Amino acid sequence: MSSMALGKKRSLNVVDNCVTDYHIQCQEKPLKLVKREYDSDYNDYTPQDTTSTHVHTSRHHHKQGGGVEEASQLFSGDHNSVIRKGIINGIKPRNSDNHKEMVITGVTSPTDVFCSVPGRLSLLSSTSKYKVTVGEVQRRLSPPECLNASLLGGVLRRAKSKNGGRSLREKLEKIGLNLPAGRRKAANVTLLTSLVEGEAIHLARDFGYVCETEFPARQMAEYLCRNHSDPSDMYRRKELVLATKQMLKEFIDLLNQDRSPLCNTRPQMILEPNIQRNLTHFSLITHGFGSPAIVAALTSVQNYMNESLKYLEKQLSTYQTASGAHVSNATNAQIDTKKEIDLVNKK
Numbered sequence: 001m002s003s004m005a006l007g008k009k010r011s012l013n014v015v016d017n018c019v020t021d022y023h024i025q026c027q028e029k030p031l032k033l034v035k036r037e038y039d040s041d042y043n044d045y046t047p048q049d050t051t052s053t054h055v056h057t058s059r060h061h062h063k064q065g066g067g068v069e070e071a072s073q074l075f076s077g078d079h080n081s082v083i084r085k086g087i088i089n090g091i092k093p094r095n096s097d098n099h100k101e102m103v104i105t106g107v108t109s110p111t112d113v114f115c116s117v118p119g120r121l122s123l124l125s126s127t128s129k130y131k132v133t134v135g136e137v138q139r140r141l142s143p144p145e146c147l148n149a150s151l152l153g154g155v156l157r158r159a160k161s162k163n164g165g166r167s168l169r170e171k172l173e174k175i176g177l178n179l180p181a182g183r184r185k186a187a188n189v190t191l192l193t194s195l196v197e198g199e200a201i202h203l204a205r206d207f208g209y210v211c212e213t214e215f216p217a218r219q220m221a222e223y224l225c226r227n228h229s230d231p232s233d234m235y236r237r238k239e240l241v242l243a244t245k246q247m248l249k250e251f252i253d254l255l256n257q258d259r260s261p262l263c264n265t266r267p268q269m270i271l272e273p274n275i276q277r278n279l280t281h282f283s284l285i286t287h288g289f290g291s292p293a294i295v296a297a298l299t300s301v302q303n304y305m306n307e308s309l310k311y312l313e314k315q316l317s318t319y320q321t322a323s324g325a326h327v328s329n330a331t332n333a334q335i336d337t338k339k340e341i342d343l344v345n346k347k
Contacts, residue, residue, distance in 0.1 A: 108134050108175040108176055109134065110133060110134050110135030110138065110264075110266070111133055111134070111135060111264040112133060112134045112175075113131045113132070113133055113134075114132050114133060114134050114136070114137050114175065115131075115132050115156060116129045116130065116131050116132070117129065117130050117131075117132055117155075117156055117157050117196050117199075118130075118157060119199050119202075120194055120195065120199065121195075121199060121203060128199070128202070130196050130197075130198030130199050130202075131198065131263075131264075132156065132196050132197075132198075133263060133264045134175055134177075135261065135263075135264065135266070136196065136197050136263065137152070137172070137175075137177065138177060139261070139284055140152060140155065141172075141177060141179060143186060143284075144186060144187050144281060144284055144285055145185065145186060145187045145193070145284065145285070146183065146184075146185055146186035146187070147185055147193075148179075148182075148183045148184065148185055149164075149165035149168050149169060149179055149181070149183075150165065151185060151189070151193070152168065152179075153165070153168055154194065155193070155194060155196065156196075165181070169181065187285060192285070192286050192287060192289060195287055195289070196287065197262050197263050197287045197288045198263055200286065200287040200288045200289040201262065201263070201288045201289070201292070203289055204288065204289045204292035204293045204296070205292070207292075207293055207296050208292060208293075208295070208296035208299070211296045211297060211299060211300045212296070212299065212300075212303075215300040215303065215304075217300060217303035217304040217306070217307045218307040220304055220307075221304055221305075221307035221308040221310075221311055222307070222311055224308070225237070225308055225311045225312060225315075226311075228312075229315075231316065231319050234312050234315055234316055234319075235316070237308075237312060238309065238312045238313070238316070241305050241308050241309055241312070242309070244305060245302065245305045245306075245309075248298055248301060248302055248305070249302075251298065252295055252298050252299070252302070254271075254275075255279075255291045255294060255295050255298075256295065257270045257271050258271070258276070258279045258280075258283065258291045259271070259276065260276075260279060260280040260283035260284070260288070260291075261280075262283070262288045263288075279291065
């Protein structure tokens, strides 16, 4: 046999030995499946140690024509996959019980402090902390928001962890609030969702201060009124401004009578229940920012109306003065003419 043929035979033997070693290693080192637990509250996967499942690969098995083992043999019945029981076509059935109003069943008072939360809108040099009461937590878990453990943890600035949702639910249970696992939020998440009531009220107060001190009401009034120079047009515009001021006052007075519960206060209701209910809904969605912010904006509009009245009255006064002087001069001229006529007649 030639040397070339011997070399080829040796190469084939080496390849055959490598394949045999590979199959032996597959038999000695079976695959290990890692089971991952899904935390619905925090939307992350947490690996857990489970009993390893062995997948045997044998050369003899392939020779006999055996197929791959069925999935039911590879995964046990209690395997917690991403697709969980109770989910049909990727849609989890909505439980109406998760969106009922939360009721404090323990001895905790709604005015008790649940925790303190650092502000989200403060500068790093002057970070403010806001106290979150049990009543506020109850409002965030009740309609219209119905926050789940994940969103509530974000609002309260709690770091995400393996059992974060469970620990938060346990803490809520201690104060008499039962937060069901896997609940779904009811309202759309906005930037205001991340604010606690204390910071939302602080933001509304600062917005009102800026509107009161920095809004260019006088300049805008003069700019828009200067195009109306006709006296009849100015009188008509003045009547419109007065009517608008009256309507704005009624609207602002209504908003100022809002007695929605905020922070650790629950003031006595002034308005009728049917209108107060709607104002409370708006307050719960904006966490106390909505009504004060609208009042601040409408106060700026009121200032614009006041400046418009001042400008119109000034222009009308100037017109009346000029008209009075013109009428006075014309009257004096008529008197002088009459005197001259009388003198001529006497002569």
